[in-house]
Amino acid sequence: MGSGKVTTGSAPLDLRGKHVTVAGLGVSGIPAAKVLHARGARVTVVNDGDDARARAQAEELRALGVTVRLGDGATLPEGTELIVTTPGWKPDKPLFLAAAEASVPVWGDVELAWRLRGPDAAPWLAVTGTNGKTTTVQMLASILKAAGLRTAAVGNIGVSLLDVVLGEETYDVLAVELSSYQLHWAPSLRAHSATVLNLAPDHLDWHGSMEAYAADKGRIYEGNRVACVYNVADKRTEDLVREADVEEGCRAVGFTLGTPGPSQLGVVEGILVDRAFVENRHKNAQELAEVADVDPPAPHNIANALAAAALARAFGVPAAAVRDGLRAFRPDAHRITHVADLDGVSYIDDSKATNTHAAEASLAAYDPIVWIAGGLAKGATFDELVARSAPRLRAAVLIGADRALIRDALARHAPEVPVVDLEQTDTGAMLRAVTEARRLARPGDTVLLAPACASMDMFTNYNQRGDAFAAAVRELGA
Template identity: 55%
Template sequence: MDCKTVSQAENRLDSLTSWDADWKGLRVVVTGIGRTGFSVADTLAELGAQVVVVAASDDDEARANADTLKIVGVAQVILGQDSSSVLPLVNGEAAELVVTSPGLKPSHPLLAAAAEAGIPIWGDVELAWRVRTREGRKTARWITITGTNGKTTTTTMVESMLQAAGLRAIAAGNIGTPILDAVRDPEGWDFLAVELSTFQLHFSESLAPAASVCLNLAEDHVDWHGSFEAYAADKAKIYANTEIACIYNAEQIETERMVEEADVQEGCRAVGFTTGMPAISMVGVVEGLLVDRAFIAGRKDSAAELASLSDIGDLVPRHLVANAAAAAALVRACGLTPADVRKGLQDFNNGEHRIQPVATSEGVLWVNDSKATNPHAASASLASFKPVIWIAGGLSKGVDYDDLVREHAARLKAVVLIGADSSALAGSLARHAPGVQVVATRAQGGRHTDAAALRGDAVMAEAVAVAASLAGDGDTVLMAPASASMDQFVSYAHRGQAFIDAVRELLQSRASANKES
């Protein structure tokens, strides 16, 4: 594509800022055919664009999705491992736009080829923002949430609070409903609570949310971004163009600096959240109460009670308090009342696999936090319990465990390692917790001869049995892996369910043995 053609394509894309703009005939390559890729291709076909979909997968689900997309007007679907290695033509001409699924790295051959050719690359969130306005339909305001950890919990809390206020609202994006499916809802929405990963933020440029937050920042996904600095820069994009309030973590200076450096709309405020006593222009906690010193007239010398921490639940660790404070700040910025916040927290369901109590037996608390897929998330879990038998390990994603182990060594009674290769975590334990007993499951280092037992349920059953033999009255067995799950499990949910099943089977077996004796 020559410079003149690139310029013309960019000018056309600049004009595509609503559903009713002229999308007809736009030549687009879409990567991926899962939930996100399907929603992108389906949307673009409905808009009248010429679409070619490429996807590495070629299973029954991918082929079924391909058949459906062809029916709705997608020009071509190319499946198979080699399909996405080359940027295809669209009806014999160069693409004007690539819309990528968020998991694809910028260095991927197809995306690299598009960048080299000067072809713009959007994510599904960028496309959703551009088509959100449609004649004759309500346009939702967006509240955007990112962070290394706590995104899903905070987004769900925001959704619950908005719904408690009687607003038509839904959580979307990196959680639940694909963002384009939400945008295309025929009734429209008052608000979208949009969870955004750094992958999605990397490929977004135009968003202008009503309120936004980066909950926290810790090393994660370095393998995708290439460096921690690049990862942090993509997280910081959450604040760009925010209209009413940028919410930051007052206990982490990095998020405040993001706000200071952000280019926001005139009149946008910076509002902090904290798990301690709030200063002026913050939401925080006083004597077990969530309070607001930001969105009230008398904030200089008073605070408004929003909720009691007991409204959240019986087990409320510090990071869950932080999530609630952030969610409250976001919705208060958008005009919700204290009563809305309280009702939203009372209605909130934290879901499975997030510091989920599974059972208490013989004085031992069993807790599932499979969602702790990185050291920062695992740190929040570990800080909530003592002493701990820690089940941990898995796919490390290139992160370092030294700080995590150093911080929590004193609360560890023992560690049970899962994962195909948890040598990095084992090394950190040896350096910074040399007195803590570490037991590796037989899958470690390929020491098990049965290939089926190296994966999934068998590994977790072994880990739970080992943990049970080490735990005593007053201990917590915490499965917070600090690692991704895909080396031995389908997903973090599969890993969490394997833990729940193994614990229940163990306790049932014990109960049966006790009856017989």
């Protein structure tokens, strides 16, 4: 890690009279436009789309005095001094290329929130990674609350940082989930402590390469004050820590599912232990919680718990609060959710496993498995996933638009595994998939929905897909 002192403070942000262009309507664009306008900026919103929804949103903003240009998100408005973009806009869009040529800075909504914080703002404990971000942030918030701290889980989890930073409620500390998109556009963010949980190929169509994706994830470590928390099992996360320029005295802290070394958190005989935030860490360890306190106690979820515990301990939270917070935590739906047991077979909904990395973690938690998979691959390949998971597979049932990619990977790496390829692509296909999985399963097996793909080919989102799975299981059990 770099040892140079990093400045974390900044002068109050004065937006009065400043010509700011907001790139994109939607979840973050509209609040950003309203905040900027309320602070005296001259705001122009540009948006690629010009549909009925966009027109309604535009009218709402125009009524406030905001200029809105629909159907033209490529042209840089004359006189623009700053662009605030929604996370989904790719860095190679013509608007941003024009901004670079004109030396106009581009911020995301996270950067804007960071700049608008008050002088006594709560510090941020920040979490990113390819998978596990939301669960880890929720675990962290639960631990912080168990310690009696005023906190909230915010950011990419669905709670606007702008709303939190500018709201009337005060906090002691914030548990902040950040996506790679958000980090790309947040150059001055400086967290108290942060973690990159893991790295696997994802969103490469947005970032352009794995190297660019990893670099954006690594931005979360820049300027950390107390701890950069990394995954011992994923060397790339440790490399990002080494490359970060942090405040003097900031420490690298690892988490591992094995026995921890000094400056690490890990697992010893079913106990989560801390050898980082204890006196004489070369000889001593602090018991934090039992593996049984983690719900569910799947390996990747224990890793999430260790990362959350490390961030909480970096903030000075006592060990008892880690235990109490983990015991109180309940995961969101569709994240390794046990639906039912039918005829000695467990049915598990992990519809949130929308990429290969998440699916591999889910598959590692059970054996043997009848695997329900498929959907939109988003450019992913499945050879590595199938090769690693093949010994656990009893059978596979494939659904969705890109199921052939998984079928071919199974043929190459697990030719002995029976495969049912369902051509049906309407939402009723899930009942057929579960019916086929039940036929293939034996007592002691797990039928696991871990699609390794996005859901939008057949469903509105992964929640609807998981609901369809649970409904199918209940119908078969009726």
